[in-house]
Amino acid sequence: MRGRKVAVSTTFLCTALLCLALGGAAQAASQVVRVVSPGGIEAWLVREPSIPFLAVQLAFRDAGAAADPAGREGLANMLGGLLDEGAGDLDSKAFQDRLSARSIGLRFDADRDRFQGGMDALSHDLEEAFGLLGLALTRPRFDAEPVARIRDQILTGLQRDAEDPGSLAHRRWAATAFPGHAYGRPREGTAETVTAIAAADLSAFARRRLARDRLVIGASGDVEPAAFGRLLDRAFGGLPARAEPLPLAETAPVAAAAVAIIPKAIPQSVVVFGQAGPKRNNPDFMAAFVMNHLLGGGGFSARLMNEIREKRGLVYGVSTGLNPLVKAGVLSGQLASQNARVAEAILLVRQEFRRFQSGEVEEAEVAAAKAYLTGSFPLQLDTNWRLARMLVTMQLQDLGIDYLERRNALVEAVSRDDVVRAARTWLRPDELRFVIVGAPVGVAATN
């Protein structure tokens, strides 16, 4: 493990779920089936019988951190830690014993917009697995011991994040880009709000927000559709039919150039930057997606990597990504560079945004980007859990059950002119907001 290398940190608001929306396995396309349970619960399924297990992913819309009540920020995240800590007649230990006895993997978490779950279980344990999943979702206990324990785990994590340069930068970015909006609040809350969360808050959130009309399910693996339908009722049949509406305003990152510095005695400055981007339902989304690939999404072939890493050795990594939230679009990026040279790296980011915005795009680079994006398509969905996650994303973003078949044609249809237009429309070098954590030399903060 010592030699194995791990990513720096994730881009602001870029959940893996959303980022994956653009991949898909061509082979899997024809196999996506819509399963409707006897009780009327819908799920999308890919049957893959060669390995005897099933991967299930689920999401509840309008039940993410943006739904946390004021003063209880971090509630959805904490609920994620507690749903598998006792339900029905089973206390925390008994519940975990049941999961462990059948090697059932069960986890929950919350992103900005959704509450999410995932489960892996061997084919011959699906009855037990879906039974426990149903208990967790519909009859969670929130006993005092696990609530105190999970709270302490979260508080400890918050303490760590308070010293982690990447976490600090992302938090500050969100707070300054979305002031006064739920997207600007910390997803995991603060020590104060997490301490204030009581068992009653957790039950109320679960009861009001985890409902069938907000539920989306994807699964891939070894199960017959008919049997799967019955299992759906077992897990989800006991959920309330409707969730409370979530009033959440449309928003966008504040459009103003800004540089904030969080001083920290570390050898390398960590930088997060971002601006407005397209939402997923924007007709320009695919053109912007190809543009982003050329700019900073495409690893070594991306312009930012070439200019900042390959030519000058200023960073180990620099990347950008589109992060379409339900009520806002974001184009964001990150890099890390030694304090003495980070100013140069930031300058180059702005310069590359400008160069791209001016329309300097070659036909050949667009062709190469599309070749990569279409050719690597099957590689992105080569496991059951990735496929299951993709099926959830396709439903959340209204991409259609045939999206896997159509997706490469949508990429192919993006022309050089589309990319140029997307760059002119979306890249706003004069509205880029930077947050730097470290001891940067030669960088001035605004305000």
Added chain:
Amino acid sequence: MRLPLAALAAALLLATSPVAAEPRAETFTLANGLQVVVIPDHRVAAVTHMVWYRVGAADDPPGKSGIAHFLEHLMFKGTAMLAPGAFSRTIAANGGRDNAFTSQDYTGYFQRIAKDRLELVMGMEADRMVNLRLTDPEVLPERDVVLEERRSRTDNEPSALLREQASVVQFFAHPYGRPVIGWEHEIRGLTTADALDFYRRHYGPNNAILVVAGDVTAAEVRPLAEKHFGPLPARALGARARLVEPPQRAARRVEYRDARVRHPTWARSFLAPSLLTGGAATAAALDVLAEILGGDATSRLYRTLVVDGGLATSAGAYYDDVQVDQTTFHLSASPRPGVTMAALEAAIEAEIQRLLQHGVDAAEVGRARDRLQAQAIFGRDSTMAVARRYGATLAVGGTLADVEEREARLDQVTAEAVTAAARAVLVPERSVTSLLLPKEGA
């Protein structure tokens, strides 16, 4: 690794799936010594193509720590046929992904690509096995990239700085004590000549393993491998000569205080046999021991310290047997707010003492074995993870049987064997305890 990506999940998956219910692989060896392993998996019309070299950071010459990892970066800087950077650009333009990684014992390069492009990547990988060309204008900026990589992974991370210190203390003589990425002052001194020397000494078909996993058969791979790798001459290799660690007779302790630390952590690592030094049966018993101690929320450490004792927010155990020389068995925990490190440490020691005194029982061994077998089935879902397990095991000197028979070997692990392994390994005099602490007065 040359390109940062979200590999954490994959790395953890590998680390926590130590047993295998692997699909059968086929293997053959070319006349020049290149071992080829083919792992058929026809679910997706794609292949994972990997070349593993039996050389890693533990083979860095004295004073040149980091050279194996630096060379890994430089392998993308071109040959007579390929301009600098053209390797990855060509892979991407063909819809493929590529990257590389370095450990103490091996260096690996991989591409994932549509199956009809297998020959393309094979040709390029064979080319750079013997034809690497390096010049200062390419090499020197890349050295700066590696220094930035070190800052990101280590210098900006107090916990990583402590792990680095703990390794130094764990291995006084053996090169596992040095960081894979290298010491900063030694990285700064690495040159183009150093990289080429290392390359010529260690890279060649007779020191490599080719792993091809995916929608292929051995019959399809063999002629392609013969065509592209077959003509490469074997190299005269230097033997893997590593200093032998002197016996450890006293418990060692490292405390690292850093102003950036707000929450302390505790860890203890014990010298332990690897698959190679201790054999497959012992490795399997230690896998089960790690699962019993720290595998999931029902494990002994989690139950005692986190749930019942209220002393810790986390607790775990970890054992990775895929190393050439002796490895470590690792325990870790983090205190609940208000709990002293002394109280936490005493509770962990009491729990270990209880296990050593009374041993483990057959029922918990059975449950741990079942979980490890299930993890192996989940693990088969990732062709890449399966290919990595084969590659790593062979690269450290293991055999195909070590990979393919682990499931069967787990079935043979008894409570007595686990207890015996625990008594042999969990010995304080052969441990390093490391504490990550806030700066006093901070």
